[in-house]
Amino acid sequence: MPKQPLAPFFNPKGIAVIGASREPVKLGYGLARNLLQSGYPGKVHLVNPRGGELFGLPLYKTILEVPDPVDLVVLLTAAPTIPDLLETCAKRGIKAAIIASGGFRETGSEGAALEARCVGIAQQYGMRFIGPNCIGLIDTHLPLDTTFLPPPGPMKGDIAFISHSGAICAAVIDWVRGQGFGLSSLVSLGNQADVNETDVLGAIADNPKTTVIMLYMESVSNGRRFMEQARQVSRMKPVIALKVGRSESGQRAAASHTGALTGSETAFDAALKKVGVLRAATTEEMFQWARTLAWCPLPKGDRVAILTNAGGPGVTAADAAENEELELAEFSPHTLAGLKQFLPPAASFHNPLDMLASASPEHYAQSLTLLLDDPGVDSVLVIAPPPPMFSAGAVAKAIIPVIQGANKPVVVALMGDKLIQEAVEHLRAVHIPEFRFPEPAMSALAVLSRRRAILAFLEHTPTRAKATNKRKANAILKDVPPGMLASQNTSRLLESYGIPCVHASLAPDAQEAVHMAEQTGYPVVIKVASPDISHKSDVGGVMLNLKDSQSVSAGFDQVVSNAKNACPGARIDGVIVQRMLPVGQEVILGVVRDAQFGPLVMFGSGGIEVEGLKDLAFALAPLTYQEADSLLENTWAGRKLKGFRNILPADREAVLDALIRLAQLAYDFPQIAEIEINPLLVASQGVFAVDVRVRLSGS
Amino acid sequence: MPKQPLAPFFNPKGIAVIGASREPVKLGYGLARNLLQSGYPGKVHLVNPRGGELFGLPLYKTILEVPDPVDLVVLLTAAPTIPDLLETCAKRGIKAAIIASGGFRETGSEGAALEARCVGIAQQYGMRFIGPNCIGLIDTHLPLDTTFLPPPGPMKGDIAFISHSGAICAAVIDWVRGQGFGLSSLVSLGNQADVNETDVLGAIADNPKTTVIMLYMESVSNGRRFMEQARQVSRMKPVIALKVGRSESGQRAAASHTGALTGSETAFDAALKKVGVLRAATTEEMFQWARTLAWCPLPKGDRVAILTNAGGPGVTAADAAENEELELAEFSPHTLAGLKQFLPPAASFHNPLDMLASASPEHYAQSLTLLLDDPGVDSVLVIAPPPPMFSAGAVAKAIIPVIQGANKPVVVALMGDKLIQEAVEHLRAVHIPEFRFPEPAMSALAVLSRRRAILAFLEHTPTRAKATNKRKANAILKDVPPGMLASQNTSRLLESYGIPCVHASLAPDAQEAVHMAEQTGYPVVIKVASPDISHKSDVGGVMLNLKDSQSVSAGFDQVVSNAKNACPGARIDGVIVQRMLPVGQEVILGVVRDAQFGPLVMFGSGGIEVEGLKDLAFALAPLTYQEADSLLENTWAGRKLKGFRNILPADREAVLDALIRLAQLAYDFPQIAEIEINPLLVASQGVFAVDVRVRLSGS
Numbered sequence A, B: 001m002p003k004q005p006l007a008p009f010f011n012p013k014g015i016a017v018i019g020a021s022r023e024p025v026k027l028g029y030g031l032a033r034n035l036l037q038s039g040y041p042g043k044v045h046l047v048n049p050r051g052g053e054l055f056g057l058p059l060y061k062t063i064l065e066v067p068d069p070v071d072l073v074v075l076l077t078a079a080p081t082i083p084d085l086l087e088t089c090a091k092r093g094i095k096a097a098i099i100a101s102g103g104f105r106e107t108g109s110e111g112a113a114l115e116a117r118c119v120g121i122a123q124q125y126g127m128r129f130i131g132p133n134c135i136g137l138i139d140t141h142l143p144l145d146t147t148f149l150p151p152p153g154p155m156k157g158d159i160a161f162i163s164h165s166g167a168i169c170a171a172v173i174d175w176v177r178g179q180g181f182g183l184s185s186l187v188s189l190g191n192q193a194d195v196n197e198t199d200v201l202g203a204i205a206d207n208p209k210t211t212v213i214m215l216y217m218e219s220v221s222n223g224r225r226f227m228e229q230a231r232q233v234s235r236m237k238p239v240i241a242l243k244v245g246r247s248e249s250g251q252r253a254a255a256s257h258t259g260a261l262t263g264s265e266t267a268f269d270a271a272l273k274k275v276g277v278l279r280a281a282t283t284e285e286m287f288q289w290a291r292t293l294a295w296c297p298l299p300k301g302d303r304v305a306i307l308t309n310a311g312g313p314g315v316t317a318a319d320a321a322e323n324e325e326l327e328l329a330e331f332s333p334h335t336l337a338g339l340k341q342f343l344p345p346a347a348s349f350h351n352p353l354d355m356l357a358s359a360s361p362e363h364y365a366q367s368l369t370l371l372l373d374d375p376g377v378d379s380v381l382v383i384a385p386p387p388p389m390f391s392a393g394a395v396a397k398a399i400i401p402v403i404q405g406a407n408k409p410v411v412v413a414l415m416g417d418k419l420i421q422e423a424v425e426h427l428r429a430v431h432i433p434e435f436r437f438p439e440p441a442m443s444a445l446a447v448l449s450r451r452r453a454i455l456a457f458l459e460h461t462p463t464r465a466k467a468t469n470k471r472k473a474n475a476i477l478k479d480v481p482p483g484m485l486a487s488q489n490t491s492r493l494l495e496s497y498g499i500p501c502v503h504a505s506l507a508p509d510a511q512e513a514v515h516m517a518e519q520t521g522y523p524v525v526i527k528v529a530s531p532d533i534s535h536k537s538d539v540g541g542v543m544l545n546l547k548d549s550q551s552v553s554a555g556f557d558q559v560v561s562n563a564k565n566a567c568p569g570a571r572i573d574g575v576i577v578q579r580m581l582p583v584g585q586e587v588i589l590g591v592v593r594d595a596q597f598g599p600l601v602m603f604g605s606g607g608i609e610v611e612g613l614k615d616l617a618f619a620l621a622p623l624t625y626q627e628a629d630s631l632l633e634n635t636w637a638g639r640k641l642k643g644f645r646n647i648l649p650a651d652r653e654a655v656l657d658a659l660i661r662l663a664q665l666a667y668d669f670p671q672i673a674e675i676e677i678n679p680l681l682v683a684s685q686g687v688f689a690v691d692v693r694v695r696l697s698g699s
Helices: A027-037 A079-091 A109-125 A167-178 A197-205 A223-234 A257-261 A264-274 A283-295 A311-323 A333-340 A361-373 A392-404 A418-429 A438-457 A470-477 A487-496 A510-520 A549-566 A625-633 A636-642 A652-668 B027-037 B079-091 B109-125 B167-178 B197-205 B223-234 B257-261 B264-274 B283-295 B311-323 B333-340 B361-373 B392-404 B418-429 B438-457 B470-477 B487-496 B510-520 B549-566 B625-633 B636-642 B652-668
Strands: A015-018 A044-047 A057-060 A072-075 A096-099 A128-130 A137-139 A156-163 A183-188 A212-217 A239-243 A303-308 A379-384 A410-414 A504-507 A524-529 A542-546 A574-579 A585-594 A598-604 A616-620 A672-682 A687-689 A692-696 B015-018 B044-047 B057-060 B072-075 B096-099 B128-130 B136-139 B156-163 B183-188 B212-217 B239-243 B303-308 B379-384 B410-414 B504-507 B524-529 B542-546 B574-579 B585-594 B598-604 B616-620 B672-682 B687-689 B692-696
Touching: A015 A027, A027 A044, A072 A079, A079 A096, A079 A109, A109 A128, A156 A167, A156 A197, A156 A283, A167 A183, A167 A283, A167 B311, A167 B418, A183 A197, A197 A212, A197 A223, A212 A283, A223 A239, A223 A264, A239 A264, A239 A283, A264 A598, A264 A616, A283 A438, A283 B438, A303 A311, A303 A361, A311 A379, A311 A438, A311 B167, A333 A361, A361 A379, A361 A392, A379 A392, A379 A438, A392 A410, A392 A418, A410 A418, A410 A438, A418 B167, A438 B283, A470 A487, A470 A652, A487 A652, A487 A692, A504 A510, A510 A524, A510 A549, A510 A574, A524 A549, A542 A549, A549 A574, A585 A636, A585 A652, A598 A625, A598 A636, A598 A652, A616 A625, A625 A636, A625 A652, A636 A652, A652 A672, A652 A687, B015 B027, B015 B079, B027 B044, B072 B079, B079 B096, B079 B109, B109 B128, B156 B167, B156 B197, B156 B283, B167 B183, B167 B283, B183 B197, B197 B212, B197 B223, B212 B283, B223 B239, B223 B264, B239 B264, B239 B283, B264 B598, B264 B616, B283 B438, B303 B311, B303 B361, B311 B379, B311 B438, B333 B361, B361 B379, B361 B392, B379 B392, B379 B438, B392 B410, B392 B418, B410 B418, B410 B438, B470 B487, B470 B652, B487 B652, B487 B692, B504 B510, B510 B524, B510 B549, B510 B574, B524 B549, B542 B549, B549 B574, B585 B636, B585 B652, B598 B625, B598 B636, B598 B652, B616 B625, B625 B636, B625 B652, B636 B652, B652 B672, B652 B687
Parallel strands: A015 A044, A015 A072, A044 A057, A072 A096, A096 A128, A156 A183, A156 A212, A212 A239, A303 A379, A379 A410, B015 B044, B015 B072, B044 B057, B072 B096, B096 B128, B156 B183, B156 B212, B212 B239, B303 B379, B379 B410
Antiparallel strands: A137 A183, A504 A574, A524 A542, A524 A574, A585 A598, A585 A672, A598 A616, A672 A687, A672 A692, B136 B183, B504 B574, B524 B542, B524 B574, B585 B598, B585 B672, B598 B616, B672 B687, B672 B692
């Protein structure tokens, strides 16, 4: 049965609160108060079995007494009472509930049983519920506030906050208010027995009042579904995630380097990247990014201008730009000529533009105008330590109309505290992001650039690799028990998806050797096959670069006779025939199935040192050409495919192709738990999987 | 002539201000006002050629009229007037001046000439001066304030701030005050025509009121002198540097990988590390670290306990601990038993300790007491989002006596804004560091651990490598022109310092071949020497593993005759005799001379890919055993010397020895610009420098 949509949560006609309390110390009192004071335009009904009145409204003894319409019920009574109350609500036809009460799964098995009952009731009646053990939700525009948090609530704004942690909501509301910005909505998810982060992400994204979404995540309910939803949302609105809680184990038994090197964190990171979600490193960063994305236009490029009245912070900002991989803009002659007309000659006329300490508010405004007019400038960071001769407030007032008149992003580093407070307030009032230090200001400009790149990146969708023989691969994998795939089948499997492999086959006689050579393709190498001879080349048991059937046939006789002469007693089984490999570079390709996000592809420097060097990059299957390309660009193994000093260039395109095919193979066959190609030999033309391991899982 | 000490700046008997102004818009007015209002206990005299009165004091027309004693003069008149005024002061016997005026080197060649005149005058009269183009200095304890910045100045505190940038001083004073902490002193260095950061660092460190020193650096005046001074100070007091301004060029012509891979940033970083200076990444981090180091005791170890009333921020803090390489403490059974007596059963009793949202101030205090009593806990991070049922202020009041009674560091993450303001003020009043988010709070605990490690690290001093023959090395290098050292001399040079090299020598006849083999040591390899034969092994021209004189003698005849038979017309010069190298690992060792900090040693993965892989670590010469060891530990090339999977362990101690010897060699001979050993072969016993290049500079 498809789940009901979440509309009743976000635009309910009528709300009832079960557990509204007349005692001010109780959370049920705060909840009723917040809901009534929120300005919610529909009817609010309060329920308490003891009856009476609260805030001038009657306290109904049961939900059955409450008049229609009631789209949403908020429950805040003792956990053991919840399932029955929920069922009563469901029977009455209410389709949405918020269970704010704690005492469920988070407290142990008894609570878990209560929670399971709630889930059963919801399924039975087609009801949806948020929680239990949550703070509820806030919509500042509807408006609506079902929380019991102490007032004041958040101001109106355009940023939504969706949180696995209820406890941080109060802190967030308070902090955000102190920072002078508002929220469009806030949803606390609690135990997610029914509604989860993915459901809410979709619902919140539909709200036109929300322009940026912040996700505080401790886990994901269904990795692939989350990715689908998040990708869809990211194409419309920036999504910023703070993912907390790293896997501490990460020590799972692994059959390959790839397995040992990927943990759920790597997969989570790859998932967020693939769907265009910005991953913040810290709580504060998430908020600062959100505010900047909500308030600024996106830049056209990565060229930043820095405008300052002081050298030191200008240099700090330039360092930060380098860290954030932004470019320092070069000013046009026209811009420079303009600046020189009013700035003192001792000013520094390259980027950072240092107007010197004497800079007036007008200097700031005029300089900023010129910088924003320069076609070589994509964004501007304005730095204002308290100017010695003027007030920072006057600087802010002077630059605001300039910023508002431009369609390029401008952020301001106002350094100080009391001396810049007035300036802070001016800027906040008109939604220009301000920071206390140049570094976070530059990080904010960088996130705008990254958002621009994400929008371009999301234009690409994986196209199926061509000439992949799914039927053949299926035949190879069919009915194979879990465990390592037999080596003769690994090559066949990879080749069914167009990844060339190196074959080594035993030929008992010369005729068979020629046959194998024909199959493998010339030139070939032959080596005597004997369990008793270890140094085969020492006994003349190896012949390289045989180019035709005649050489192979003659070669067979030669190496066998050489070996017999050198080691008279040795058993000789024939010769191993193998394609003569060209010289080339060696890389590792791997894929391992993540429980949440599916096949995670790895690329990098291979060999036995892969786990030590950690020259590796990861992406989730299936891969676009662009994703495969960035796996190469993000590793030394990939970068040197273009050649480096006396390392010759190798067939980079063939590696990209092999990566895309490998990803497709793992994506098509869920029973593939791991594949590792180590090494993949990359010649000047073509690639060869030299050593391949495939592990199948039980599923 | 040794320079005069700086005491007159920091404890002057009598100060005169030249350029004191009666016009409130002038900086000379602000300067006089600040100095008089600062509470400076000595006499203040104001000088202005126009005469009159200011703040009830006479305005002397010249410094010559000012009565004794005058130890320090502050000059704030137009730049062209400064040299003459300075000379007048010097002649009057004043030994210290602060030139606050701008208009010197920073404005071009005319200003530079004025500045040079000031330097000449100071040298002539044995005077010292700070500036020009600076803000002056503040001492909140003496007290003394020679700046013209708008009041209020900083509060009394224990942190000193030394800055190359004058412009950020106003911002710093304002911001620090807003953060609720004070400064002991502030020194703006300006153009550093005379007094520089190193001079001031020493002088400030001597002040017992200063317990932590912050350095805002844009450059260094003399690298080695700075290192010496900073190391001395670091052993007494924490020094935190924010170094801004990265070298953009870094593209200097280099004769080796080492040269290409080291820039002045690498050297700066290595220098700060070597002398125990903490390098902050951002401006804000510098301040937060300083406050924490000033207010907290150092922990005994790296085991952190996290105490929270909310899961989410607890997990965030645990992630941050992992990032900062701190350990999460394990609580003792005694601690756990104690906690279980009063916390609800649903609380989370491992680390992070989550007391749940119901936690009262008493729960915080009791839990914190138990955690601090646990011998397995070295430090504690307390997290307090606004507790739903209690005030954050009450939590702060409850935990303060517990923290004050313990000798372990405790920092507090108070999440929110208005709701936690009271708590913030309580904590600041008693010097307990508080933060808005768990991440910077954890970073602060980490810096305490790092400071502890630094104190241990600074106990070690480099000991001269034994058996280094400086006389022999000197003979090799004497009178050699700049450029690459001839290859026969590179081996002799390295061996004079005890680094074993691989020799390859040409023996024209069998007797000579034996002689060379005896010198090189058995076993040896011989190869036919012929300009006409490229694939020597193909013609039987190579013999491996010859173990005695007889084999070498016979081998000579054999390879020569083989070569003659195979290539009848080839010229044959004899054989190359070379030590037979054991199997082993290969690493790169290098050293390149930094203009400021001297020889910078590099260690890592060698080969031709060294510049791509960047598996490298750096340290300045001379090296302690501990520093050499950490070069190994910080690279994969070094870590795998202990063995990894099927890579056999190699002679790690011999590598450490070679590193120390190489560093000593470069340190002893300033004419050595670069040495690169690539590779150094590391066998199971011993190391061999296989390929060595030495470049000498002109000096």
